[in-house]
Structures are given as structure tokens and as C-alpha cells.
Amino acid sequence: MSLEDGSHEETLTRLREAAMTVREPRNAGELADTVGVAPNTARKYLEQLVDAGLLETVTVGRETRYAPNRKRQYLDQLRALTEEFTKEELTAELAAIRDDVDAWKREYDVDSPDELRISLGEEGLDASDRERRTLDAEDWEYFDRRATMLQQAIALYDSLEAADSSRPRSTA
Numbered sequence: 524m525s526l527e528d529g530s531h532e533e534t535l536t537r538l539r540e541a542a543m544t545v546r547e548p549r550n551a552g553e554l555a556d557t558v559g560v561a562p563n564t565a566r567k568y569l570e571q572l573v574d575a576g577l578l579e580t581v582t583v584g585r586e587t588r589y590a591p592n593r594k595r596q597y598l599d600q601l602r603a604l605t606e607e608f609t610k611e612e613l614t615a616e617l618a619a620i621r622d623d624v625d626a627w628k629r630e631y632d633v634d635s636p637d638e639l640r641i642s643l644g645e646e647g648l649d650a651s652d653r654e655r656r657t658l659d660a661e662d663w664e665y666f667d668r669r670a671t672m673l674q675q676a677i678a679l680y681d682s683l684e685a686a687d688s689s690r691p692r693s694t695a
Contacts, residue, residue, distance in 0.1 A: 534558070534560060535571065535572070537558040538565055538572065539572055539577060541557045542572065542590070542591065543591050547590070548581040548589060550587065550588050551563075551565045551569055551589070552565070554569065554589065573589070578592055579593070605676055605679055610680040617670055620666045620669060620670045623662075636661075636663040639656055639663065640656070640660050642656060
């Protein structure tokens with residue numbers, strides 16, 4: 524049985540899952556192949572996901588490609604952080620990230636992941652040293668992005684707390 528024979532919800536779910544995991548925008552035919560439906564069927568459901576704000580379209584030449592809506596993903600991640608962790612836990616993770624970055628700065632005597640990558644050309648580094656520096660530079664970039672998100676989640680906590688405190692309380 525092909526997915527075409529499945530329910531509307533099943534097809535929509537499978538296409539949503541496929542489209543939400545792509546790193547680069549994909550056209551309807553590529554996503555259709557991934558889930559086993561006809562391109563026209565995929566296009567119909569993908570447009571529903573665009574209308575719902577889950578996906579965005581990118582036009583390349585005459586072709587429409589689909590990718591996760593980056594703003595929505597980012598806001599969903601912020602919401603998840605504030606729902607899953609306390610403000611104190613977020614603050615502790617942010618401090619741990621900053622400690623790791625400070626340690627890399629001291630260890631390698633650099634101020635950025637790019638400077639760390641440039642240091643790969645230094646004399647006397649063996650293959651394992653170069654690999655470790657490459658991985659540390661990648662981790663540093665991830666930690667910078669994560670730190671920004673944590674800062675924004677902490678600020679969101681502050682905004683939510685302020686909104687809650689200004690809301691009139693009902694007396695029961």
C-alpha cells in the first residue's frame with residue numbers, strides 16, 4: 524500500500540516531518556519521493572503547511588522549494604526553553620557556556636572561533652591538535668548561538684514575569 528492510500532492526516536504528518544528536517548530547501552518532487560506520494564499531492568499538502576506558517580517557500584529560478592519557517596522554529600525553541608527549564612537553570616547553562624568559551628580563549632590565546640581556525644596553520648601542530656582545534660571552533664560557534672538563545676529565553680522570562688505581575692488578579 525502506498526502512502527497515497529493513507530489518510531489525509533497521515534500524509535500531511537509525513538510531509539511535515541520530512542520538510543521540517545531538511546537542511547536545505549527542497550522542491551515538492553524531492554519531498555514527495557521521501558514520503559512516497561505523487562509530486563502534485565505533496566505540493567498540495569506543502570502549501571497547506573506554508574499557509575499554517577510551518578514552512579516557508581524559496582523560489583530558485585522557476586522552482587518553488589520548501590523549508591522550515593525559521594522564525595517559527597526559533598520562537599518554538601524559545602518557548603520550549605521557558606516551558607522546560609527554570610530561569611535559574613537557563614542562567615546556569617549560560618554561565619557554563621561562557622566558562623567553556625573563556626577556557627578556549629585562554630587555552631588558544633584567541634578571541635573568536637575564526638581566530639582559532641586561523642591558528643590551524645601554526646607550526647608544530649600535529650593532526651590530532653588540528654582536529655581538536657577544528658572541533659573546538661565548531662563547538663564555540665554552536666555555544667555562541669546557544670548563548671544568544673539562552674539570553675533571549677531569560678529575557679522572555681523577565682517579560683512574562685512583568686506581564687503576570689501587571690495583570691489584575693481575580694478574587695475568588
